[in-house]
Amino acid sequence: MRLVLRRSAAALSVAALFLLPTAAVAQVGHLPSQSPYEDFKIGQTVSVMGGWLAVQRDLADVAPKASWLAGLRYDIGVGGPASLFVRYLAAPSERNLLAPTNTRATRVIGTPSTTTHIVDAGLDIALTGRKTWRRLMPSVNGGVGLAADFAKADTGAYRFGSKFAFNYGASLRYIARNGMQLRIDATNFVWQYQYPDRYFVRAADTTAILTDTRNREVWRGNWSLTGGVSIPVFR
Template sequence: MRALFTNSFTVAFAATVVTLSPVAAQAQVGHLPAASPYEDFKIGQSLSVLGGWLAVKRDLADVAPKASWTAGLRYEIGVGGPASLFARYMASPSERRLLVPTNPKATRQIGTPGATTHLMDAGLDISLTGRKTWRQLMPSVSGGAGLVSDFAAADTGGYRFGTKFAFNYGFSLRYLPRRGPQVRIDATNFLWQYQYPDRYFVRAADTTAILTDTRNREAWRGNWSLSAGVIVPLFR
């Protein structure tokens, strides 16, 4: 399952880059240098300070951390041509439902403790306008992998979000003026897998269970993040 998912993601990402890059390149033809909307831009090193919203999709048992605001840092370094490598850390403080599987449905939820989702990933970013900006804008696509965790132990009901692999793909738009602050907007889809303990499938005294289909013991979910922030160039 994981291998199939990874291969599908790789093919889709590569197809997007191959499809969009020629369009950006062809658009540069037909302008005199002085009147061209394109300007050369060196993709060096930068640090972005970001804030936004992590729209966590409801999991099957509705026990994982909820959607919430998020903040983080993104380091990026050019590696040649339109490509750059990035490393990112984001944190999203939220809350989750605490369930006791052996309780009847009416009294199954016993609290909503706080929970913070930590995202740590790295990947490749490719500019769709090459090493140039278009009217001081640089759109790009990206993909990567990393870890997601709440750094918490299993709760009284046996559920543990834990630390797991997460894959991602996304799109960004950077505003890169010659002078003044540089800004970026990112939309990223983080995909990770939920796993549930056996007791979530055991019926309580009222004959109900948190989950009834054992095929749902493991389930992938995509979780979109929309963030914006300021880019700080480094070593220029």
């Protein structure tokens, strides 16, 4: 699934690169009535989305596992091809519960359920400017936010907690005549894992969850692929 997400993100980026130079020449060589470009006002929309979050395996293998996600997004145009967005996503999943003092064979003592909540805000730039190309509008975006599971530290002293996260990605929107939009988003959420001292203590079999203290804090990227419907508001 992670390979599919990466290929989807690459496909969106390639499509955007192809559309960008054509957007620069806009409607040159076309009669207005025959041009594939149409003016479009970037206003305000509310989007309902669903998709997949491919959480990358962390060094200790205690991160939430890949799962389905759902969310809401609000966009508002701020001039030219730019718009600001705020977004909330929730991904219910499960994770490994580790007992650091147990031997390697018995170290995983459960797989409790957990939900990763992501709240972020950022800037979206339409690559075709304030126009659509055959009703399509590709864009690139980036932002910052928080990821959290609101859980207390487990029996092994590990806690996902609330993490600063930044993101980047690409979107492709199809804009219908009535203003409704269908959208696909590929986004990479990047956050940091922090491990407790117990993860570096050797058990009776001389193994430890982690051995290199330089890995006490590590960054990981987590790709998501979502599809959704956007509804214009306050027109």
